[in-house]
Amino acid sequence: xxxxxxxxxxxxxxxxxxxxxxxxxxxxxxxxxxxxxxxxxxxxxxxxxxxxxxxxxxxxxxxxxxxxxxxxxxxxxxxxxxxxxxxxxxxxxxxxxxxxxxxxxxxxxxxxxxxxxxxxxxxxxxxxxxxxxxxxxxxxxxxxxxxxxxxxxxxxxxxxxxxxxxxx
Amino acid sequence: xxxxxxxxxxxxxxxxxxxxxxxxxxxxxxxxxxxxxxxxxxxxxxxxxxxxxxxxxxxxxxxxxxxxxxxxxxxxxxxxxxxxxxxxxxxxxxxxxxxxxxxxxxxxxxxxxxxxxxxxxxxxxxxxxxxxxxxxxxxxxxxxxxxxxxxxxxxxxxxxxxxxxxxxxx
Numbered sequence: 001x002x003x004x005x006x007x008x009x010x011x012x013x014x015x016x017x018x019x020x021x022x023x024x025x026x027x028x029x030x031x032x033x034x035x036x037x038x039x040x041x042x043x044x045x046x047x048x049x050x051x052x053x054x055x056x057x058x059x060x061x062x063x064x065x066x067x068x069x070x071x072x073x074x075x076x077x078x079x080x081x082x083x084x085x086x087x088x089x090x091x092x093x094x095x096x097x098x099x100x101x102x103x104x105x106x107x108x109x110x111x112x113x114x115x116x117x118x119x120x121x122x123x124x125x126x127x128x129x130x131x132x133x134x135x136x137x138x139x140x141x142x143x144x145x146x147x148x149x150x151x152x153x154x155x156x157x158x159x160x161x162x163x164x165x166x167x168x
Numbered sequence: 169x170x171x172x173x174x175x176x177x178x179x180x181x182x183x184x185x186x187x188x189x190x191x192x193x194x195x196x197x198x199x200x201x202x203x204x205x206x207x208x209x210x211x212x213x214x215x216x217x218x219x220x221x222x223x224x225x226x227x228x229x230x231x232x233x234x235x236x237x238x239x240x241x242x243x244x245x246x247x248x249x250x251x252x253x254x255x256x257x258x259x260x261x262x263x264x265x266x267x268x269x270x271x272x273x274x275x276x277x278x279x280x281x282x283x284x285x286x287x288x289x290x291x292x293x294x295x296x297x298x299x300x301x302x303x304x305x306x307x308x309x310x311x312x313x314x315x316x317x318x319x320x321x322x323x324x325x326x327x328x329x330x331x332x333x334x335x336x337x338x
Contacts, residue, residue, distance in 0.1 A: 013323070014323055014324065014327045015320070016316055016319050016320045016323060020294075020298050020299075020300055023294075023295065023298070024298065041330060041333065041334055042330060043272075044272035044273060044275065044276050045276055045326065045330070047270075047272070047273060048272075048273045048276035048277065049295045049296050051273060052187065052292075052296045053187075053296050053297065053298075055183070055186070055187055055190070056182075056183035056186065057182055057183055057186050057200060057203065061182065061200065061203075061204070062179065062182075064204070065179070065182075065204050065207055065208070066174070066175075066179075068204070068208060069174050069207075069208065069211060072208070072212065080171060080215065
């Protein structure tokens with residue numbers, strides 16, 4: 001097997017010309033159990049680098065440091081509030097005022113109306129025709145119906161148009 | 169606005185911080201203290217860290233500074249009474265129990281411990297943690313050029329030590 005590439009990498013490693021990725025390749029290469037004799041002398045360096053990368057703290061460290069953090073947290077209790085959260089009570093108060101004033105206005109309005117208006121007059125004696133002749137009444141009826149007809153027509157055309165567009 | 173979470177943002181960095189602190193102080197208990205100190209300090213300052221680009225780099229910077237403070241403190245305590253400096257205790261012998269049996273790894277460990285702190289920290293961040301030159305420069309607060317020069321010196325020195333074994337045996 002040819003070890004030219006590894007030899008080259010090693011040379012460049014000593015000259016600090018290797019990339020992080022190439023240095024990883026070297027570590028992986030030297031992680032093998034069998035390394036050719038002329039390279040074996042450097043195995044310990046890369047073995048050491050790999051071994052050291054896995055060194056960590058004991059498990060009880062987390063518990064200790066978390067306990068210390070909680071201790072300082074309860075003492076200070078400082079929390080960061082966003083602007084909207086800070087203004088939330090204000091919004092609530094404004095909403096409450098708006099609801100109460102709306103209800104008040106509505107109540108006032110209805111009281112006023114019931115006090116001033118006389119209500120509907122259903123008695124026959126007070127009845128009078130809206131139109132002077134039956135023809136005038138018919139004319140206005142037809143006018144209203146034609147208006148409705150026009151409205152329906154334009155609605156049909158519009159919907160056909162829009163379905164055409166969406167069909168495309 | 170970023171809301172940091174201790175458990176998810178800071179705590180996962182503990183092992184990395186511990187390794188750097190250990191590399192500088194060469195003392196397990198001390199490194200553990202420094203890691204804890206780093207995490208608590210950064211956590212208490214979290215509201216001021218909104219413009220920090222990388223929390224990890226910031227933590228590593230704090231950790232290195234704390235570790236160096238402690239190291240200097242210990243070195244000052246080692247001054248003899250008449251003011252002449254004497255050698256610091258060789259903590260490099262305190263080695264992880266996993267490594268105890270492997271003499272080759274112990275040898276590399278002592279080799280690295282002999283490097284000056286700056287070179288040692290750079291070599292550690294590059295070869296063990298796999299950081300780019302740019303990231304290391306950011307952590308140490310020096311130029312990338314400085315990082316390269318120091319790394320080059322550290323590796324060249326280690327290479328020389330390897331050549332010595334090759335030529336004359338250990």
